[in-house]
Amino acid sequence: MKHQFPKDFWWGAAASGPQTEGRLPNDSKGASIWDHWYQTNPEKFFQGQGPNRTTQVITHFQEDLNSMEEIGFNSFRTSIQWSRLMPEGRGAVDQAAVAFYHRYFDEMLARGIEPFVNLYHFDMPMALQNEGGWLNRETVTAFAEYAQVCFDLFGDKVNHWFTQNEPIVPVEMGYLYQQHYPAVVDLAQAVQVGYHEALASALAIQKFRRSGCKGTIGIILNLTPTYPKDPQNPADQSAAVIADAFFNRSFLDPAVKGTFPKELVEIVDDLGIRPVTTAEDLAVIRNNTVDLLGVNYYQPRRVQQKHSPKQAMQPMPEDYFDAYDWPDKKINPYRGWEIYEKGIYDTLINLRDNYNNIPCFISENGMGVEDEERFKNEEGVIEDAYRIQFVKDHLAYVHQAIQEGAHCLGYHMWAATDNWSWLNAFKNRYGFISIDLDTQKRTIKRSGYWFKEVIRENGFDA
Numbered sequence: 001m002k003h004q005f006p007k008d009f010w011w012g013a014a015a016s017g018p019q020t021e022g023r024l025p026n027d028s029k030g031a032s033i034w035d036h037w038y039q040t041n042p043e044k045f046f047q048g049q050g051p052n053r054t055t056q057v058i059t060h061f062q063e064d065l066n067s068m069e070e071i072g073f074n075s076f077r078t079s080i081q082w083s084r085l086m087p088e089g090r091g092a093v094d095q096a097a098v099a100f101y102h103r104y105f106d107e108m109l110a111r112g113i114e115p116f117v118n119l120y121h122f123d124m125p126m127a128l129q130n131e132g133g134w135l136n137r138e139t140v141t142a143f144a145e146y147a148q149v150c151f152d153l154f155g156d157k158v159n160h161w162f163t164q165n166e167p168i169v170p171v172e173m174g175y176l177y178q179q180h181y182p183a184v185v186d187l188a189q190a191v192q193v194g195y196h197e198a199l200a201s202a203l204a205i206q207k208f209r210r211s212g213c214k215g216t217i218g219i220i221l222n223l224t225p226t227y228p229k230d231p232q233n234p235a236d237q238s239a240a241v242i243a244d245a246f247f248n249r250s251f252l253d254p255a256v257k258g259t260f261p262k263e264l265v266e267i268v269d270d271l272g273i274r275p276v277t278t279a280e281d282l283a284v285i286r287n288n289t290v291d292l293l294g295v296n297y298y299q300p301r302r303v304q305q306k307h308s309p310k311q312a313m314q315p316m317p318e319d320y321f322d323a324y325d326w327p328d329k330k331i332n333p334y335r336g337w338e339i340y341e342k343g344i345y346d347t348l349i350n351l352r353d354n355y356n357n358i359p360c361f362i363s364e365n366g367m368g369v370e371d372e373e374r375f376k377n378e379e380g381v382i383e384d385a386y387r388i389q390f391v392k393d394h395l396a397y398v399h400q401a402i403q404e405g406a407h408c409l410g411y412h413m414w415a416a417t418d419n420w421s422w423l424n425a426f427k428n429r430y431g432f433i434s435i436d437l438d439t440q441k442r443t444i445k446r447s448g449y450w451f452k453e454v455i456r457e458n459g460f461d462a
């Protein structure tokens with residue numbers, strides 16, 4: 001049986017500015033929170049590798065794009081680094097950065113690769129972080145101004161804009177679980193940060209619409225379908241509803257419906273930590289929902305009713321549910337994430353049924369594997385059969401969801417090339433294209449050649 005995808009399906013992959021661009025000595029880029037954290041705490045980063053030396057796209061983008069063209073991508077997502085374009089986060093625009101992004105997007109277009117451009121991928125400019133970052137309402141205004149600068153500069157080249165990638169991640173990792181700067185643990189701050197991110201996204205969408213830009217604007221969310229341990233047990237079920245409200249609907253509802261989930265509003269009211277807001281700002285959120293939703297899918301979340309004693313002194317999302325370790329789960333041992341292919345289908349069906357079947361696409365899905373060098377053949381090609389299987393199994397479910405009416409327009413894998421990954425740096429490799437970090441040489445992996453066939457056929461044999 002052949003899984004045939006709709007005409008004009010988006011095939012490609014994703015990356016982000018901070019994970020690929022790298023720095024040049026004495027460049028004019030401003031510091032982001034990552035540059036700052038690496039400077040103060042290099043030991044936090046796997047093998048001490050920081051964001052200054054990534055895959056050096058700033059000088060090697062042509063080679064990346066050549067490989068993507070060879071595979072046959074018709075689209076590719078990356079992000080503009082706010083701190084590269086506007087080193088202080090507001091005010092002056094750096095002309096070297098403008099020239100770089102123009103060339104980068106031009107070179108994509110010249111190869112028939114549609115640039116999908118995201119504006120924020122966890123990379124707060126340090127100058128703004130010093131004023132409170134997302135805790136500060138002024139940052140929201142600065143973000144909308146930055147978005148406007150991007151629309152004005154690159155609006156004639158870019159058809160698909162995204163305001164943010166995974167806005168829940170700066171909330172959870174920066175303000176609850178200490179994996180991103182500023183690594184504090186404070187639910188009240190986390191709620192304010194999340195609210196400001198949602199507002200910033202809506203305000204950027206308002207700017208986009210008011211400036212009459214062509215194309216679409218959306219947001220990219222990591223949706224983790226949430227399964228109760230026992231679906232028949234009402235207490236497990238309500239634990240799943242609350243976890244879903246915290247980690248999915250917190251951004252999905254405002255982005256698509258312009259509202260916040262009532263379960264979450266009740267919790268923050270109960271705890272007395274409702275974020276500071278104005279009626280005017282709430283109206284901006286209500287009236288500026290997305291055209292297009294990017295769905296990053298890696299793993300599900302499994303929960304059960306709260307049995308365990310409270311761990312932290314302060315309030316935490318985990319006060320409302322316990323994690324459930326499903327004994328039958330499949331796991332990617334390198335990343336420690338469960339692999340559950342059907343989750344991608346359940347997510348698309350949820351969007352179909354509960355989110356007005358909003359146009360969406362899979363904007364990230366992938367598998368990070370350590371030490372892939374061991375799979376290199378005599379020609380230097382990495383034989384990553386596991387990645388082919390992973391993508392195939394997920395694509396089969398995407399196909400099924402489309403057959404059943406889901407409005408899914410494309411599939412982007414994470415990632416195009418191997419790239420630098422936050423605290424894990426280069427530990428796990430994700431790309432269709434491998435990169436030798438010493439020589440910066442790019443080589444397409446077996447999965448990349450397999451994907452080339454899928455793109456050519458617009459489908460594959462199941």
Ligand code: BGP
Nearest residue numbers: 016165166335368414421422428
């Ligand atoms: C997503 C992020 C990406 C990327 C990916 C893989 O959450 O949008 O930036 O990093 O996950 O995760 P990791 O790099 O942590 O292994």
